[in-house]
Amino acid sequence: MQTEEILSAGIDIGTSTTQLVFSRMLLQNTGGFGKIPQIKVISKEVIYRSQVYFTPLLSREEIDGKWVDRIIKKEYRKAGMKPADLSTGAVIITGETSRKKNAEDVVEAIADVAGDFVMATAGADLESVLAGKGAGAAELSRKTEKIVANLDIGGGTTNICLFENGNVLDTACFDIGGRLVKVADGKITYVAPKIRWLSEQIGLEIAEGQNVEVKKLKVLTDAMAEILAEAVGLKDADVFIEKMKTNHAITCQKKPELITFSGGVASCFEEIGELFRYGDIGVLLAQSIRENPIFQKGNVCKAKETMRATVIGAGNYSMNISGSTIEYTEDTFPLKNIPIVKIALEQPEDIADLDEKLHRAMQIYQESRGEGRQIAIAMKGLKCPSFAQIQEIAEKLTEQYDRECEPDNVLIIVLEEDIGKALGQALHHRIKNRRKIICIDGIYCESGDFVDLGEPIVSGKVIPVIVKTLIFNG
Structure with a gap:
């Protein structure tokens, strides 16, 4: 078979x-020969891992974009890689860094350096999923047929993802991480606001300028470990959970049967020696988690990746590929951060008011986001539509889109069912050359998501796609 x-x-x-x-x-x-192409990713292999750099910051509020630029250029040279060599990829700005005031500007700058490929800027939900997949938790759940929770504990946040049979059950994120208290020369130099609050709740006074007291900080990290045990469902939650969450807690009722840990703090589990060698409480937090009696009973398994889980997730698991029966205008790609507007089309009777549904959805979108911006229209689609049904769908979409959208906006249709080619050709017939179109299938997304579409690959048969639940944590 062709690869x-x-x-x-x-x-x-x-x-x-x-x-x-x-x-x-x-x-x-x-x-197979003579059949409709079915393109699948059959293997993934990491061929180069960079050194790990401390994230360069200009201040507590700003990323040093110039240093990030230098890091990326340096590692591309070391790997012998050029931006033009890459078909797809993802840039993930994670944890507290995604909240820096210039995070979006840095991502745009990186796009010029890294290559014109599909790019994702992660919110907490996407980060949780990518870290869990990169850590091997999704694969472990598939192999063991057990529910697996991965906790990716970084400097600013802990991202949690539950998997069952390789599929995502739920995600959560909490403001618990190794660099939320920083130390230097025996003094506390930084305490994050939520950690100050938590310290007060458990009867500790921890403030910038204090001398480092290991026993006091260990009480704090023990409390942080206890909150993570509650967050993942191994213990009934207390009042701290609501305050410490970044976005939302786990809501599904299923409990994890196996636990994996990834992230920088997890990479410290086996470390001994100087507690504050990284200038923070990461090693101390790792000790507290390892010693926590609830986690000790929780069937903890060693993750496939710890420190590099998120970046491997970004490189290997962020991309989907469209179905092979698609239609598009050349010279349209890549397209990045396109908001999704989803409308109901699952049954033949849904066609009758399809134009009105699109109008209502567009009104809601424009009220919240403003007029004129490029969007993508998502639909499930009919499983086996007739020729007449395809023509009617195309007619309603074309007419309404022309009424609602600017002439230079691309008509982007994202379908779940395998009808992208047929619908795309019907749209082409009506639009002629006055507007570009992209009609892809095999992709699931919802209103409020964003989608990135890369350059077509495999001789133009499929399109690399990243669906993003949340771009920036506001």
């Missing part, structure tokens, strides 16, 4: 560290 090799980049700019990986993916047409 094609593509190269992918993963770049993670986290609270504590910045790193890159390059991966090789093999895609194969499994459809």
Whole structure:
């Protein structure tokens, strides 16, 4: 069977560290001779891992974009990689770094350096999923047929993802991490606001300028470990959970049967020696988690990756590929951070008011986001539509889109069902050359998501796609 090799980049700019990986993916047409192409990713291999850098900051509020630029250029040279060599990839700004005031500007600047590939800037949900997949938790849940929770503990946040049979059950994120208290020369130099609050609640006074007291800080990290045990569902939650969450807690009722840990703090589990060698409480927090009696009973398994879980997730697991029966206008890609507007189309009777549904959805979008911006329209689609149904869908979409959208906006349709080619050709017939179109299938997304579309690959048969639940943590 015909195979094609593509190269992918993963770049993670986290609270504590910045790193890159390059991966090789093999895609194969499994459809067979004379059949509709079925392109699948059959293997993924990390071929280069950068050194781990401390994330460069200009201040507590700003990333040093020039230093990030230098890091990326340096590692590309060391790997013998050029931006033009890459078909896909993801830049992930994670943890507290995603809240820096210039985070979005840095991502735009990185796009010019890293290459014109698909790019994701992670919110807490996406980061949780990528870290869990990069750590091997998704694969472990598939192999063991057990529910696996991965806790990715970094400098500023802990991202949690529950997997069952390789699929995501739920995600959560908490403001618990190794660099939320910083120390230097025997003094506390920084205490994050939520950690100040937590310290007060448990009867501790921890403030900048104090001398470092290991026993006092260990009481704090023990409390942080206890909150994580509650957050993952191993213990009933107390009043601290609500205050310490970044976005939301776990809401599914299923409990993890196996636990894995990844992230910089997890990489300190086996370390001994100077407690504050990284200038923070990361090693102390690792000790508290390792010694916590609830986690000791929780069937903890060693993660496949710890420090590099998120960046490997970004490089290897962020990308989906569209179905093979698609239609698009050349010279349109890549497109990045396109907001999704989803409308109901699952049954034949849904066609009748399709134009009105699109109008209502667009009104809601424009009220919150403003007019004129490029969007993508998502629909489930009919499983086996007739020729007449395809024509009617195309007619309603074309007419309404022309009414609602600017002439230079691309008509982007994202479908779940395998009808992208048929609908795309019907749209082309109506639009002629007055507007570009992209009609892809095999992709699930929801209103409020964002989508990135990369350059077509495998001789133009498929498009690399990243669906993002949240771009920046506001």
